[in-house]
Amino acid sequence: MSVLVDKADLSLKYTAHYNEVKDELFANSSDILNAQRKKAFQNFVLQGIPTRKNENYKYTNLNPAFVPDFKFIHTREEKKADMSEVFRCDVPQLNTNLALVFNGWFYKNETEKGDLPEGVILDSLESISKDRPELLEKYASLANVEEDPMVALNTAFAKDGFFLYVPKNVVVESPVQIINLLQDEKDTFSTQRNFILVEDGAKVQVLLCDHTLNLNQYLNNSVTEIFAGNNAEVEFYTLQNQHNKATNINSVFIDQQRDSRVTTHTASLHGGLIRNNLQFALNGENAEAHMFGMAFMDKKQHVDNFTQVIHAAPHCESNQIYKNVLDEKSTGAFSGRIHVVRDAQKTNAFQRNNNLLLTDEATMQTKPQLIIDADDVKCSHGATVGQIDEEALFYLRARGINEDQARLMMMNAFAHEVVKEIKLEPLRDRIDELVDKRLKGEVSRCHDCAYQCDC
């Protein structure tokens, strides 16, 4: 029985695996990535697979997700997906620069050249870390292997992912879209490490779409580090649409310099277990951070959004709105930590988490946490957990709108506050459509997706 496998056994299993594949991990990889592996793995073992005993994972036990005998892909495989089919998976009317990450490995779009401006790099981390190590060296790693076991494990295993570089003052007009696919005949553990470096005064929009293409079990452990230079502007959209047997651990670390503006949108439409770690470090004055999240869960799905905003410089602003709609026996958690360090005066930090429970069996945990070490700041937080407003429902029904449709209108309305913040209009329309389908109980895949998989 898998549930009986205890944590120590699992840790041993992973240690045995690491020792077995060590040479493979180091082979063909850059010094910069290899330098951290050993220490990172030790840190993973030290901290262990996160369970509820870990304060930061209080609402999510990852132990069961580690039980299956996964296939690991530590060496680049021949790509199996047909690229021209994959790249049909775009957002209509949205002219994007597309790239593919397949089971954690980056594959360039050879069929179509995007219109990336001169100097912009969208490539594989594997090759960039070898060919242009100075780009990575310039930025100290944000993801701390001592603070999160999943980040440690990612650092130990990471060999590839996407690398996006936007040089100083360059504005990328068309969004960069990364299609992130999981597909294998075996249950698969995938690791990816992504970097987005946006230099001073540069501007870019990135859309990351997570999909699973068949019904095997997946554990995806990804880390993305985003650096926004002075007056840089980044919009980072994540669309999570995976099946019920997928576990998605997604950690995003963002470093913001003076006058920069970064917006993240995390839309969790589908997934067995989703854990989103999002950490913002506002390191320069006047930086602005906006975090939006929405999740729609049913059956026994679980979503846990864990945000941390570190206000390390004065006159910064952060703003978070997270909304969850939980149906059937699904569970959700939101923990939002705002840390205003000493001297980060005139900080403006705002946080809100609203949750709609559609059944008596769905549960939600919400935990705001403010740590304030400065004395001239404005911080606020609020959380609600509730049902659909019966008065409003009656109002709609009294105008001839049937109950199901009225509920749907109300749920869409609930989500809309977050959807409307999506600045890319075609993407907003697409997400509106996906959310509507999701709430209607239809499979929310893109209608023109080549993979009409039943997942």
Add this chain to the structure above:
Amino acid sequence: MLKIKDLYASVEGMEILKGINLEVKPGEVHAIMGPNGSGKSTLANVLAGKEDYEITKGEVIFEGEDLLDKSPEERAKDGIFLSFQYPVEIPGVPMVNFLKTSVNEHRKHKGLKELTAGEFLKLMREKMDLVDMHTKLTNRMVNEGFSGGEKKKNEIFQMALLEPKLAILDETDSGLDIDALKTVANGVNALKSPERSTIVVTHYQRLLDYIVPDFVHILYQGKIVKTAGKELAFQLEEKGYDWIKSENGN
């Protein structure tokens, strides 16, 4: 059109309606008056199908069919319209979507073709003039940020769009200044027809200066204790509700 026979209703075990009898014929305007807590709003809500109330006895026949068996949406589509005393704000639901869905549900029920967005906007513009409705309101979310008067106007605007057989106006005059009251009343009167009936639920006589009733009923402690013509409203205005209370042994 509407026949209420010996209707009893309670909420959370407390009996509020205690044997209501009322018949409304096509084209008639009935006013239901009464002191606070007499059951006026309960009656309006029970007719519209609010589920908080338990019907313990009696029946309601609307157009020859048992009304109490039907869901609120079925009643609405059959032609019953409740103008709410406190129209609820629904953030995130745009007015235009709401109104279009509502109108098209009614049309489907009547076997008519659904209106396209263009056709609907045309209809909407026509009806907006009737109650002096402004696009700055129809461009918003349902009732969101509307003043008390604007909310009531919006109710009558919806009534104009849906063209019900029976309109129940629940305290439509409450919270309105005299100008808003006139606008709302003009809207109601413009919709008057030999087939359309209206029940005006009100605490005060002043709305009845503008919407002239054929019958005035006084509801007291869950029962209709007096029925007469429009002169009853003036009498009530003059003597106050204490008159009714003392006549009924309180």
